[in-house]
Amino acid sequence: MTAENVAPGDDSATPKSVNEPGDQAALVRLTGVNKHFGALHVLRDINLTVTAGEVVVVIGPSGSGKSTLCRTINRLETIDAGTIELDGRPLPEEGKALANLRSDVGMVFQSFNLFAHKTVLENVTLGPIKVRKARKADAEQQALALLERVGVATQKDKYPAQLSGGQQQRVAIARALAMKPKVMLFDEPTSALDPEMINEVLDVMTSLAKEGMTMVVVTHEMGFARRAADRVVFMADGQIVEQAPPSTFFTSPSSDRARDFLSKILTH
Amino acid sequence: MNVITDNLDLFFQGFLKTLGICIICLIGALILGTVIAGFRVSPVAPLRGVGTTYVNLVRNCPLTVVLFFIAFGLPEIGINQSYYVFGCAALIVYTAAFVCEALRSGINAIPAGQAEAARAIGLTFTQNLGSIILPQAFRTAIPPVGSVIIAMFKNSAILGAFGVSGDLLGNAILLTSSRGQDPTAVYLGIGFFFLLITIPAGLILQYLERKAVILR
Ligand SMILES: Nc1ncnc2c1ncn2[C@@H]1O[C@H](COP(=O)(O)OP(=O)(O)OP(=O)(O)O)[C@@H](O)[C@H]1O
Ligand SMILES: [Mg+2]
Numbered sequence: 001m002t003a004e005n006v007a008p009g010d011d012s013a014t015p016k017s018v019n020e021p022g023d024q025a026a027l028v029r030l031t032g033v034n035k036h037f038g039a040l041h042v043l044r045d046i047n048l049t050v051t052a053g054e055v056v057v058v059i060g061p062s063g064s065g066k067s068t069l070c071r072t073i074n075r076l077e078t079i080d081a082g083t084i085e086l087d088g089r090p091l092p093e094e095g096k097a098l099a100n101l102r103s104d105v106g107m108v109f110q111s112f113n114l115f116a117h118k119t120v121l122e123n124v125t126l127g128p129i130k131v132r133k134a135r136k137a138d139a140e141q142q143a144l145a146l147l148e149r150v151g152v153a154t155q156k157d158k159y160p161a162q163l164s165g166g167q168q169q170r171v172a173i174a175r176a177l178a179m180k181p182k183v184m185l186f187d188e189p190t191s192a193l194d195p196e197m198i199n200e201v202l203d204v205m206t207s208l209a210k211e212g213m214t215m216v217v218v219t220h221e222m223g224f225a226r227r228a229a230d231r232v233v234f235m236a237d238g239q240i241v242e243q244a245p246p247s248t249f250f251t252s253p254s255s256d257r258a259r260d261f262l263s264k265i266l267t268h
Numbered sequence: 269m270n271v272i273t274d275n276l277d278l279f280f281q282g283f284l285k286t287l288g289i290c291i292i293c294l295i296g297a298l299i300l301g302t303v304i305a306g307f308r309v310s311p312v313a314p315l316r317g318v319g320t321t322y323v324n325l326v327r328n329c330p331l332t333v334v335l336f337f338i339a340f341g342l343p344e345i346g347i348n349q350s351y352y353v354f355g356c357a358a359l360i361v362y363t364a365a366f367v368c369e370a371l372r373s374g375i376n377a378i379p380a381g382q383a384e385a386a387r388a389i390g391l392t393f394t395q396n397l398g399s400i401i402l403p404q405a406f407r408t409a410i411p412p413v414g415s416v417i418i419a420m421f422k423n424s425a426i427l428g429a430f431g432v433s434g435d436l437l438g439n440a441i442l443l444t445s446s447r448g449q450d451p452t453a454v455y456l457g458i459g460f461f462f463l464l465i466t467i468p469a470g471l472i473l474q475y476l477e478r479k480a481v482i483l484r
Pocket of ligand 1: 037040042060062064066067068069
């Protein structure tokens, strides 16, 4: 994987030609993506391709635009310029087509966001029943298997608030997996957790990565990045500054920004 | 006091009719108010416009004006109904604006992540509203919606004053004007029967409120 970043600060750049031939396995492709929050330029000419089965970890200082990047991929944030394609198709603007696309993109949030008025089991079956039109019995059977897999099947009848953070996040992963997504997005899935619960969530994510799930993971867990990532994407000030396999990135980062960032987070 | 005991049947019939009006308008106002609230949070701008205009117009008009507008305006365009129907329609239209705003406060109290997570698994706006947003909004909005509903129960008296006969207030007017009964006693009785509706309603609301608490 080579870095495909564009020169910094070039806001007016028009998106590049989207389809490079012979790159069929690209599952997610962002081309020339720009986004502003008012005057703040949060995403600057982002070009990023995630191939099927790849695990991409996004790291970078606070405010660098990692969450925003993650959220544009299922259009929870709109973009000002550029294109985003999922499985070769541009993201629909809105409506049913967009909802449809989102059902193929699993998302796990920092704050879990489990449906507070629904039980654990209902949280996991809701999508399959409402979106995939699955039969309730089938959806429940699948949900139980997923809850089993993430280790919270015994909690199935509880409400989210009755669970620990780590348990809630594992339910959230099961909820996303229940849609059989093509790609999973994780936005700092362990940042809201007490330290002793971080590993139970990372273990689930690591096993997902091993099974070949395509994943984009925003995280500060460098251990996870080393262990599970195929590629580390380093962002600063809304740009992708550098991207490399974890072994290369952690031992010999090529940019000063990355070196500086690593020295700060790895020393304490 | 024998005004009441002597005319117990009138009071009781009035009570039943008023109760009927309350129940019809309760259902109507909840449905219409929910629809308007859906408009107000819709991603479709024209629908939001309709919702906002509705609330601003209706909520800022006195109930009597809404009532007269419906009862005398609609026949002008060829819609003729009994005073009873017009009266209920006015009460529903008026109360729905308040139900809408109470619900909207409930919707605003839901953490943004709830709707976001629902969108992320592929629910459409309508599914999101129906499965995630409104069920949570109803639960948090039970106290304010409840106040609106109890106010509506009391406002239902306006139908009798307007000329609908046979409800509590209509019968009170019959007793005091046509039959010359002592207003103090009559209205004491009417008040009692209204309390017979509003106090249990309040208790039911308290019960619902306790049952519907969402743990966060
Ligand atoms: N909805 C919003 N409205 C306005 N500004 C926003 C919004 N969301 C994010 N921002 C700003 O955009 C910038 C990038 O935010 P983002 O959340 O993507 O950063 P991040 O890299 O995820 O940071 P962190 O590590 O703190 O989560 C920040 O300066 C943030 O304050
Ligand atoms: Mg973030």
